[in-house]
Amino acid sequence: MTSEKTQAPLLDLQNLRVSFPTPKGRVDVVKGLSFTLGRERLGIVGESGSGKSMTGRAILRLIRRPGVQQADRILFDGIDLQSLSERKMRDLRGARISMIMQDPKFSLNPVMTIGDQIAEALKTHERLARSAVKSRVLEMLHAVRINDPERVVTLYPHEVSGGMGQRIMIAMMLIPRPDLLIADEPTSALDVSVQAQVLDLIDELVREKGMGLILISHDLNLVARYCDRILVMHAGQVVESCAAADLHKATHPYTRGLLAAVPRMEETRDELPVLDRSTWSGT
Amino acid sequence: MIAISLKNLDVSYGTTKVVEGANFDVAEGESFALVGESGSGKSTILKAIAGLAPDWTGEISVLGERRGHGVDHAFATRCQMVFQDPYGSLHPRKSVDQVLSEPLKIHGLGNRDQRVEEMLAAVGLDRRFRYRYPHQLSGGQRQRVAIARALMLEPKVMLLDEPTSALDVSVQAEILNLLKKLRREQGLTYLMVTHNLPVVSFMCDRMAVMNKGRIVEIAPASALHDGSFSDPYTQSLYAASGGNPDRKD
Ligand SMILES: Nc1ncnc2c1ncn2[C@@H]1O[C@H](COP(=O)(O)OP(=O)(O)OP(=O)(O)O)[C@@H](O)[C@H]1O
Ligand SMILES: Nc1ncnc2c1ncn2[C@@H]1O[C@H](COP(=O)(O)OP(=O)(O)OP(=O)(O)O)[C@@H](O)[C@H]1O
Ligand SMILES: [Mg+2]
Ligand SMILES: [Mg+2]
Numbered sequence: 352m353t354s355e356k357t358q359a360p361l362l363d364l365q366n367l368r369v370s371f372p373t374p375k376g377r378v379d380v381v382k383g384l385s386f387t388l389g390r391e392r393l394g395i396v397g398e399s400g401s402g403k404s405m406t407g408r409a410i411l412r413l414i415r416r417p418g419v420q421q422a423d424r425i426l427f428d429g430i431d432l433q434s435l436s437e438r439k440m441r442d443l444r445g446a447r448i449s450m451i452m453q454d455p456k457f458s459l460n461p462v463m464t465i466g467d468q469i470a471e472a473l474k475t476h477e478r479l480a481r482s483a484v485k486s487r488v489l490e491m492l493h494a495v496r497i498n499d500p501e502r503v504v505t506l507y508p509h510e511v512s513g514g515m516g517q518r519i520m521i522a523m524m525l526i527p528r529p530d531l532l533i534a535d536e537p538t539s540a541l542d543v544s545v546q547a548q549v550l551d552l553i554d555e556l557v558r559e560k561g562m563g564l565i566l567i568s569h570d571l572n573l574v575a576r577y578c579d580r581i582l583v584m585h586a587g588q589v590v591e592s593c594a595a596a597d598l599h600k601a602t603h604p605y606t607r608g609l610l611a612a613v614p615r616m617e618e619t620r621d622e623l624p625v626l627d628r629s630t631w632s633g634t
Numbered sequence: 635m636i637a638i639s640l641k642n643l644d645v646s647y648g649t650t651k652v653v654e655g656a657n658f659d660v661a662e663g664e665s666f667a668l669v670g671e672s673g674s675g676k677s678t679i680l681k682a683i684a685g686l687a688p689d690w691t692g693e694i695s696v697l698g699e700r701r702g703h704g705v706d707h708a709f710a711t712r713c714q715m716v717f718q719d720p721y722g723s724l725h726p727r728k729s730v731d732q733v734l735s736e737p738l739k740i741h742g743l744g745n746r747d748q749r750v751e752e753m754l755a756a757v758g759l760d761r762r763f764r765y766r767y768p769h770q771l772s773g774g775q776r777q778r779v780a781i782a783r784a785l786m787l788e789p790k791v792m793l794l795d796e797p798t799s800a801l802d803v804s805v806q807a808e809i810l811n812l813l814k815k816l817r818r819e820q821g822l823t824y825l826m827v828t829h830n831l832p833v834v835s836f837m838c839d840r841m842a843v844m845n846k847g848r849i850v851e852i853a854p855a856s857a858l859h860d861g862s863f864s865d866p867y868t869q870s871l872y873a874a875s876g877g878n879p880d881r882k883d
Contacts, residue, residue, distance in 0.1 A: 371770075373762075399774025399805045415769075453773045453800070457722065498673065502650075510647065513718040513796065514672030514829070536773065539799045540718065542829035544874035545672055569774075569802030612807035614832040616875065617859045622814070623807035623836065 360387040361531060361563040362410070365424040369405045369587075372417050381405050381420075382587035388531075390561040392554075394574030394595060396609070397584030398626070403567045404453055406584075407533045410565075411444055428530065446476055449524035450533040453567075455516040459508040466504025469523050476527035491522040496548050513540040521549060525556065531563040532556075538573070550577050571598060571610060583609075635698060637662040637791050637823035638683065643692035645675065645682045653678050653690075654847045662697075662790075665817060665824040667834040667855070669871070670844030676827040677718055680793040683825070684715045696791060711741060714784040715793040718827070723780055724768045730754075730779050731764050737786045753782045758808045774801045781809060785816070794826040798833065810837055831858055831875045843868045 369381040381402040386393070395403050409420040412432065425432040427448065432440070444450075452458040460468055469488045473479070479487065492500035495518040503511065503519075511519065517540050524532065532553065538546040554577065556562045568574050574581055575598040583591040583606050591603040601607060608626045638660040645653040653675040660666040668676045681687035683694055685705040694701040696713055717723040724733060734750045743749075754764060757778040768776055777800045784792060797813075798806040814837065816822050828834060834841050835858045843851045843865060851865040861876075863869050 397802065399778075399802045400772045404772060454719075457719075512673045512677060516719075518672075536800065540796060540829065541672055542669070542871060542874070543831075544871060547874065569806075571803065609803055612803040614807075614810070614830075614836040616832050616835055618832060618835040620836070622811050625808050625811065626804045 359429055360389050360426075361428055362388040362565075363424060363426040364388075364410065365422060367406065367409055367420070367422040367425070369402065369409050369414055369418060369420045371419075377419075380587050381409065384584075384587075384589060386582060386589075386592075388563050388565065390557070390563050391580065392557055392564040392566060392578040394578035394581040395565060395567045395584060396569060396571060396574055396581060397590075398609070399569070401584040402587040403584055404535050407450055407535050407565065407567055410533060411448060411450055412440055413450075445472065445524075445529075446527055447529055448531045448533065449527065449529040451520050451524045451535060451537045453535040453539075455520040458520060459516065461508050463507075464504060465506050465508070465511065465519055469504075469519070469526060472523045473526045487526065491526050492519070494552055495519075495522045496545050497522075514542075514545065517541060518545075518549060521553075525553070528556070528560060529562065531565070533565045533567070535567045536569065537566070539568070539570070546573070553577075571613060575599070635662045636660070636695070637664065637697055638666075638825055639693070639695040640679070640683075641693040643679070643682065643690060643694060645678050645687050645690040647678075647687075647689065652847050653682070656692075656849050658842050658849065658852060660823060660825055662823055663817070663821045664840070665826065665838045667838040667841035668825065668827045668844060669829060669831065669834060669841055670850075671846065671867075672829070674844040675847045676844055677795050680715060680795050680825065680827060684713070684793055685709070686715075710737075710789075711787050712789055713791040713793065714787060714789040716781050716784045716795060716797050718795040718799075724776055726768055729765050729767055730759075730771075733779060733783050734786055737783065741787060743787075749786065753786060756785070756812055757782045758805060774805050777801055778805065778809065788820070789822070791823045791825070794824055796827055796829070799828065799830065806833075813837065831872065834858060843871070 365385045367381055367384040368379050370377045370379045384406055397403055408414055414420045466488055470484050473484055473487055488504060489500045492503060497503050497515060497518055517537060521537055538549055557564050566574060566578055575595050578595045581593055581595050581598055582589045585605050591601055591606050593601060611624045636659050640656050640658055643653060643656040644651055656679060670676060678687055682690045688703045731750060734753060735746045738746045738749060754761060759778055781797055798809050834855055838855045840852060840854050842849045845867045851863060851868045853863055857863055861872050863872055
């Protein structure tokens with residue numbers, strides 16, 4: 352990894368809280384989360400509703416009202432994100448920090464072709480001749496293993512398949528070459544072989560360009576393979592943190608429960624073990 | 635009886651043909667998987683069956699009845715679809731309660747309050763989610779609402795498009811167990827698209843494998859135990875999925 356040569360962390364997050372109002376008052380869905388990230392790959396796993404997406408969005412200050420976020424510190428490359436103006440924050444998003452949202456089609460502009468949208472993402476970052484833009488866009492779609500990119504650039508978001516939508520989103524977020532990529536379930540609609548190719552591409556940017564990666568996923572095998580470190584979240588908190596290689600040795604009962612619930616290729620169980628949710632909290 | 639029968643199905647969008655010559659029968663009570671390359675036409679086949687991809691030729695029958703080319707409301711009580719994209723498929727200004735009770739209202743079914751409550755519990759959602767709107771839910775919570783909605787009318791046939799790919803493994807386990815139980819108790823038939831071969835191994839009897847708009851192989855799910863596939867694309871998909879460390883247990 353490239354983290355040895357960095358002095359200050361790329362991202363320093365201390366005591367992040369995200370809350371929503373409920374009939375019973377404000378409830379935290381992220382409860383004092385802290386971590387630092389170098390130019391490395393951090394995986395965040397955890398149950399549905401545990402606060403993974405809210406954590407990603409909060410880093411970009413994208414929590415929508417009536418949600419409220421608050422932290423002792425959010426430093427990105429030495430910049431205090433909490434005190435930046437909304438305008439400065441907008442300049443940073445997409446250019447230096449990109450987030451691949453969990454809902455790709457929802458995040459794409461429905462009335463603009465795929466080609467125009469990716470071109471726009473590129474143009475906000477670099478000044479290029481028209482023909483150069485076009486070839487960069489096609490190249491990027493090819494890199495995320497889209498067959499027939501010439502046809503796909505002419506399509507609108509509702510005309511692409513689920514897995515194509517995800518890869519288009521990834522292409523759009525990678526094309527400005529961000530310093531930090533937050534990827535929220537980026538490959539959940541892809542089969543393992545395409546998934547591996549797309550993640551290898553992201554990995555290349557981590558290794559060659561020193562990009563930092565936060566990979567949010569419910570796929571334990573995937574984060575174990577593609578990350579250096581893993582945080583396991585449960586009900587807004589980190590319950591376990593380990594080196595990716597040690598995930599299968601995880602000790603927390605919750606993490607063990609998650610591992611047991613994964614179906615296997617040679618499955619013979621009639622029923623999969625499930626977790627006890629009686630201790631759940633949240634909004 | 636045969637629950638779903640496709641004969642020589644071709645489906646097009648405009649001038650592009652995206653599914654060519656699809657043939658298969660799914661028996662009543664069977665759980666049948668559709669796997670294969672991204673963009674190969676899996677969702678399109680489900681949409682054609684549901685009446686949402688009108689430009690097709692060939693023959694589609696569900697529970698012995700020939701399907702027409704459009705949406706058919708009586709059909710909804712027998713066959714329901716869960717969409718791949720839970721964000722697009724839930725109305726942004728309808729609460730979970732509305733989404734779940736509306737199908738009951740439309741079809742004049744009573745005991746709505748209790749049915750909604752039971753269904754939420756069945757998909758593992760606490761009752762506090764009942765009056766929320768989609769934007770107040772996490773990704774996995776929305777997908778569970780979409781699954782609950784499809785189950786409300788107690789259909790005989792379910793078209794499931796990646797029903798659990800947005801879910802973490804613990805919720806996935808609950809949903810898969812629930813689907814299995816419903817099938818056992820009520821004889822439901824599933825046609826399920828997934829890219830996850832271990833899920834096929836757990837849930838399905840047979841699988842059709844698609845590549846570039848065509849079905850290249852139909853195999854029993856037990857082939858996943860020993861990799862006995864004949865088509866090269868299937869073999870490569872299986873090999874790529876074999877990286878799963880659980881296999882070594
Ligand atoms: N507007 C809102 N009002 C109240 N609660 C909300 C709102 N938006 C989100 N939540 C709650 O915040 C919690 C955390 O949501 P988040 O989207 O971070 O979950 P997640 O870990 O990403 O889950 P998933 O794996 O299902 O995507 C969830 O329990 C969700 O119901
Ligand atoms: N409304 C549409 N108009 C034009 N083309 C479409 C439309 N919907 C889908 N397509 C095209 O049809 C092909 C098959 O799409 P489909 O959604 O069936 O794929 P899929 O097998 O479900 O893939 P995935 O696993 O990625 O969801 C794709 O090339 C897609 O671009
Ligand atoms: Mg999420
Ligand atoms: Mg699809």
